[in-house]
Structure formats: C-alpha cells, structure tokens
Amino acid sequence: MQWPIRSMLWIRSDLEAxxxxxxxxxxxxxxxxxxxxxxxxxxxxxxxKDEEALRTAMRQLHATxxxxxxxxxxxxxxxxxxxxNRHDQLWGGDDxxxxxxxxxxxxxxLMDEHGLLSLLPRGTKTWEGPGGESTIDLTLASAExxxxxxxxxxxxxxxxxxxxxxxxEFDLAMPERTAEPRLxxxxxxxxxxxxxxxxxxxxxxxxxxxxxxxxxxxxxxxxAIHDLVPRAKPSPYAKRWWTTDLTKLRRTYTFWRNLAKARxxxxxxxxxxxxxxxxxxxxxxxx
Numbered sequence: 001m002q003w004p005i006r007s008m009l010w011i012r013s014d015l016e017a018x019x020x021x022x023x024x025x026x027x028x029x030x031x032x033x034x035x036x037x038x039x040x041x042x043x044x045x046x047x048x049k050d051e052e053a054l055r056t057a058m059r060q061l062h063a064t065x066x067x068x069x070x071x072x073x074x075x076x077x078x079x080x081x082x083x084x085n086r087h088d089q090l091w092g093g094d095d096x097x098x099x100x101x102x103x104x105x106x107x108x109x110l111m112d113e114h115g116l117l118s119l120l121p122r123g124t125k126t127w128e129g130p131g132g133e134s135t136i137d138l139t140l141a142s143a144e145x146x147x148x149x150x151x152x153x154x155x156x157x158x159x160x161x162x163x164x165x166x167x168x169e170f171d172l173a174m175p176e177r178t179a180e181p182r183l184x185x186x187x188x189x190x191x192x193x194x195x196x197x198x199x200x201x202x203x204x205x206x207x208x209x210x211x212x213x214x215x216x217x218x219x220x221x222x223x224a225i226h227d228l229v230p231r232a233k234p235s236p237y238a239k240r241w242w243t244t245d246l247t248k249l250r251r252t253y254t255f256w257r258n259l260a261k262a263r264x265x266x267x268x269x270x271x272x273x274x275x276x277x278x279x280x281x282x283x284x285x286x287x
Contacts, residue, residue: 044082093123120150
C-alpha cells in the first residue's frame, strides 16, 4: 500500500511562515521568520528497510537546506524532526547492536555536512512495540540553535501511538502573542442586556430602508453584549473541545498501558493486561 502523505507541520497562526516546496509526500517544510533570523523546519518520514527512500530523502533535505541558506542574508537555523526509521549508537545508545550499526550512514553524513546535532539525550526510547523499544525518531538542529535549547525530551502525555511525541524548547525572543478575550455567554445577564437594548433603541429614528434599520439594531445589541457579558481569562492554549470526561479516559488508558508496559519490561507479558490496555485505548480514541 502506498501512503500519499506521511509528514505534516502545524504552525502557530501568529508566526510569519512560508511553506517550502519539497517534491516528496514524506517531507514537509516551512521557513519561520524573525527580524534577525530565519528557521527552516522540516517534518521528516523515511520508510524503513528502504535504502533508496533513505538516499532520496537525504538528497532532498540537502538541497532544501542549501537553497534556504543561500536565499537570505539573515542568520539561518535548521530543525529536522520526525521518524527516520534508522538505528545508530549516536542517538540510540549502547543498546544498538553491531548488526544495525552503520545503517544510518546517510543521515550522519547530512548532519556532518550541515552542522546538525541530535537534541534528544542519547538512548532515549521513542518507539515501543511487542518486541522491545528503540530510538528511531530524531530531532536534529543546527549547532547555534542547539546552544539555545532549554529542553528536549519525550512529551509526557501519551495518546496511544507506538511512537512517542518529542518536545523541544528553545530560548528565543518570540513575537508578542495576544489572545482575544472570549465572551462567557453562559454567564450573560440577559435581563440587563434586554433593558439596555430597549433603552438605547427608544430614542432612535426608524426611518430609512430595512438595511439601515437592521444596522442600527445590530449596533445597539452588539454594544450591549460587549459592555455587559463577562469575559473569560484569556488563554492562547485553551482547548475548547476538551472535556473532563476525556481527561478521565486518558488517565485510565495511561494507567493500564503503563502497567502492561511495566510487566513486559519485567518479562511478564500478561494477556489480560494487554487486552485491558487496548480496550481503554480504543474507548479513549473513539470518544
């Protein structure tokens, strides 16, 4: 089966960004722009056990990075992150066997060519399956940007994938971000709003066409709403779709998944625990 798209990026809407055209469904790139620098971010997927896919991806990344750095006079930084599907002791640690060592040669060549460093602590496990754990997901960054890293590690919240999300934080001067306060209509004083609208409408003339009268009515209603409806404390990270039920389901799933994982690590795979983890995971994701 041929997958059409295996990489993607989400970028904050208040950042200046431009997508970079890359002729691959497995590489998605964008340039983030600051007054003093530009950052190339690429989401990467490389098919496992496919040497041609690895060579093609590294060739496209090499060309994309070179074109990016030659197109601006500002400081340039690079972040490559995703599922590279290759093992090496450089990032996998001493658990990587000699049989697997060397399969990531083209990735290391790309890192050397463009001065990229692996940000995850060596040996961090990013993938887990019935047969064990490994490090196949990488976060690579240019050396100057790596110096500004605050933290890079496994994101603490699990959502059921066999691969863990990676969170990287950098000490950068970000553009100021403002969040529009949200009106709390569930706490609206509707009696006071009705009285305000009635009071403001009474002295207004009702001449003119229908559109003119509608505009006057809407002006009065909107003014009353914005003056009298309380506002929520602004939060740029609010998830309006999230509920307390989802939180409970996620906690239940995480508990059973971690318990099953602990048993497997101890060499005691228990089918009832594995089934329970799968059931709670399905319940959480179906919600």
